[in-house]
Amino acid sequence: MSENNSTLALIRKNIDRLVLSERLRISDYKEDFYSHLTSLLRFHLTVPDEQYHREFQFNENTYMGLEQFILENSDMVEATKAPDDIDWDLADDAKDILKDRIKRLTEEEKSDDLKPFIESTTNVFENWLIYDLMHPGSVYNPWIPAVNILQKGYVYFISDDKDRISQYQKRIYQKADRDTHGNLAIVTRSSKKRKFSGVLADNRHNLQISVYQYLKEYASGSDHAVSLGEIQDFMGTNISRQTIRMKVTSPLKKAGLIGSNSKGFFHIATPKDLKQCYAAHLEKVRGLQGTLRIYEKQAKVLGIENLGEGL
Amino acid sequence: MTFFKNIELGAGCGNFGKLFFSPCCLTDKNKELKIACDICHLDCFCDACELPFGENTFGIAILCNPYGYGFNTKEETEILLNELTRVLTDDSRIIIIGNHRNKYCTPKRIEKRIHQISLQGVNIHFTVKETDSACPYMGYPFLTTDGRKTNPNKEITLYVRKQFNTGLD
Numbered sequence: 235m236s237e238n239n240s241t242l243a244l245i246r247k248n249i250d251r252l253v254l255s256e257r258l259r260i261s262d263y264k265e266d267f268y269s270h271l272t273s274l275l276r277f278h279l280t281v282p283d284e285q286y287h288r289e290f291q292f293n294e295n296t297y298m299g300l301e302q303f304i305l306e307n308s309d310m311v312e313a314t315k316a317p318d319d320i321d322w323d324l325a326d327d328a329k330d331i332l333k334d335r336i337k338r339l340t341e342e343e344k345s346d347d348l349k350p351f352i353e354s355t356t357n358v359f360e361n362w363l364i365y366d367l368m369h370p371g372s373v374y375n376p377w378i379p380a381v382n383i384l385q386k387g388y389v390y391f392i393s394d395d396k397d398r399i400s401q402y403q404k405r406i407y408q409k410a411d412r413d414t415h416g417n418l419a420i421v422t423r424s425s426k427k428r429k430f431s432g433v434l435a436d437n438r439h440n441l442q443i444s445v446y447q448y449l450k451e452y453a454s455g456s457d458h459a460v461s462l463g464e465i466q467d468f469m470g471t472n473i474s475r476q477t478i479r480m481k482v483t484s485p486l487k488k489a490g491l492i493g494s495n496s497k498g499f500f501h502i503a504t505p506k507d508l509k510q511c512y513a514a515h516l517e518k519v520r521g522l523q524g525t526l527r528i529y530e531k532q533a534k535v536l537g538i539e540n541l542g543e544g545l
Numbered sequence: 546m547t548f549f550k551n552i553e554l555g556a557g558c559g560n561f562g563k564l565f566f567s568p569c570c571l572t573d574k575n576k577e578l579k580i581a582c583d584i585c586h587l588d589c590f591c592d593a594c595e596l597p598f599g600e601n602t603f604g605i606a607i608l609c610n611p612y613g614y615g616f617n618t619k620e621e622t623e624i625l626l627n628e629l630t631r632v633l634t635d636d637s638r639i640i641i642i643g644n645h646r647n648k649y650c651t652p653k654r655i656e657k658r659i660h661q662i663s664l665q666g667v668n669i670h671f672t673v674k675e676t677d678s679a680c681p682y683m684g685y686p687f688l689t690t691d692g693r694k695t696n697p698n699k700e701i702t703l704y705v706r707k708q709f710n711t712g713l714d
Contacts, residue, residue: 285686285694299691302612306644306695319645322653329618364648 238324245328245363249335254425255387263388264433266379267420272485273376274300275439279446279491281310292439293416294394301361304376308368316368325363329356336389340423350391350398351423355384358392388422402430413437438481444469445482449492449501456507459497551605552632554593558582558692561609561685566640569607572596594624601634608641608650610687610697615641615649622658630667630705639703642682644695652701659703670704 255262271292278290278300290296309315333356342348362377369375383390393399394416399406403421414436421432448468453460462475462483469478483499486492493502493511502508533541549570553562558578562569563586574592579585591597593614606629608615616622629639643650652673659669676682676698687695 283693285688286692288692296691298613299689299693302647302689302695303693305648306646316646319653322648322651323657325648326654326657360648364646368646 238321242324242327242331246331249328249331252335252339252384253387254339254389254423256425257387258422258424258426258429258431260431260433262386263383263390263420263422266382266386267433268435268438268485269379269488270376270383271418271435271439272442272489273374273379274304275442276374276376276489276491277304277307277311279443281307290440290443291416292418292435294418297392297394297418305361305364305368308365308374311374312369312372314369314372320364320367324367325360328363329360332356332359339425340389341427348389348423350393351389351421354391354393355389359384383420383422388424390420390422392418392420394418399432403432406432406434410434436481438485441469441473441478441482442486445478446486446491446501449499453498453500455503456493456495456500456510459495459500461498465499549588550603551607552596552598552603553607553609554629555608555611555614556587557688557690558585559609559686559688560584560586561682561687562607564685565682566605566607569605570603594628596628596632598632600631602632604634604637606633606637606639608639608643610643610647610689610695611641611649612647612690613649616651616655616658617649619658619661622655623662623664626659626662626664626667626669630664630669630707633705635705635707637705639705641701641703642676642687642697643699643701644697645699647695647697650699650701652699655701655703666708668706668708670706671701672704673699673701676700 274297281303283303333352336348336352336355337343340348340351358377358380362375362381365372365375365377391399391402396407396415399419399421402423406419406421414434417435417437419432419434421430423430445465445468448465449460452458462478465483466473466475466478483492483494487494487499491502492499493507494500495510495514500507502511530541549568551562551566551569553566553569553571554573556562556571556573557575558581560571562571570588571586572589572591572593573587574590576590578587579590589597593608614621614625616625633639641650641655645651648654656671656673659671680700682697687697689695
């Protein structure tokens with residue numbers, strides 16, 4: 235079996251394992267959706283492009299433009315150079331396998347009702363695969379969170395087309411205001427027939443861009459960290475600290491774009507900053523590992539043989 | 546009325562076709578570009594797969610950095626090429642300029658799709674070349690759908706020959 239045949243066999247095995255969720259809960263995929271968008275944003279923030287002068291809005295144009303930009307310029311954020319050519323046949327075959335699997339799972343083999351969902355989900359999967367073929371196992375692959383949504387049992391349609399989205403789920407636009415009106419939305423389907431749920435992206439990515447740029451200019455390096463209060467003052471709006479933490483600083487930290495210490499938040503500018511961030515997280519992980527070992531010990535006392543079974 | 550010899554699909558806010566393949570009809574399906582572009586060079590708003598032109602109208606069709614349409618799947622290739630070959634004359638060309646990682650027009654995918662589909666009465670011959678510094682387009686600012694810089698490094702040409710029924714058999 236050639237290497238590509240074995241890769242395809244592995245992909246097929248994983249796709250065959252996919253099942254649709256029996257639940258239909260926004261909380262199951264909302265964070266993955268936002269995390270996917272922030273991962274795309276990483277490239278917008280870190281790869282300089284003097285041609286780009288537009289005001290940022292996460293709509294379909296931006297989404298597609300970023301998709302193309304990332305696939306063509308991934309080498310600029312990765313430590314490795316992608317091979318000159320990738321196996322496009324493998325991508326084709328994998329996409330076909332996924333398409334058939336989704337049709338079977340949704341029992342929509344003969345209908346076109348879920349065509350946008352099949353196209354959107356397979357498109358995301360293809361992007362993930364192309365990126366993975368270029369940079370195997372990279373944590374920078376911005377389609378990882380979007381593929382997670384599929385692995386959690388949801389197929390989806392990502393678009394800014396209000397009419398098309400509303401065909402499936404009207405309530406998504408109930409809370410839409412002028413600022414979010416043209417943003418991307420995700421509408422999902424699980425195993426429940428003719429039932430959909432969805433989320434319209436809020437403007438957290440614009441806030442993330444402003445705060446990232448603010449930190450880059452005024453808090454470059456751990457020695458110049460600024461507090462959450464200072465960030466709140468800079469934003470000059472009525473956004474609570476909790477919201478800033480949840481929608482802005484935590485996602486930026488998770489994406490590795492900013493760091494934090496006891497003084498506050500900062501732009502990671504030097505190897506020393508990165509080392510400090512790494513050390514802080516390592517300490518937290520070691521703390522958690524210690525707690526896990528205590529639970530494992532307690533399990534032995536209680537006669538539980540495999541505490542992690544089924545997790 | 547302007548007489549166009551060539552046509553560019555998905556031209557966006559650019560004027561590539563007018564600069565390098567004049568007289569060229571610039572088309573795009575996105576009507577918002579009329580307002581969104583600083584200068585809108587478009588002559589016609591239409592879908593690349595539903596062109597409002599008669600048969601055998603153009604000598605060259607240009608797809609400059611296509612994204613969101615093109616050769617990504619067999620089905621979309623079939624629809625696109627059926628429409629393009631309809632409006633193209635015999636002995637015409639389809640020129641596709643894109644980056645080798647652009648999944649909608651990567652040379653390997655285009656070559657594969659051409660062999661996968663069958664177009665009635667049309668033969669297509671495929672060639673690909675690198676766009677190096679000697680290429681006349683090199684200084685042109687190629688952009689993505691949202692205005693980011695992209696560097697096309699492949700030029701793919703599809704030579705279109707139509708087989709006419711002479712009625713002599």
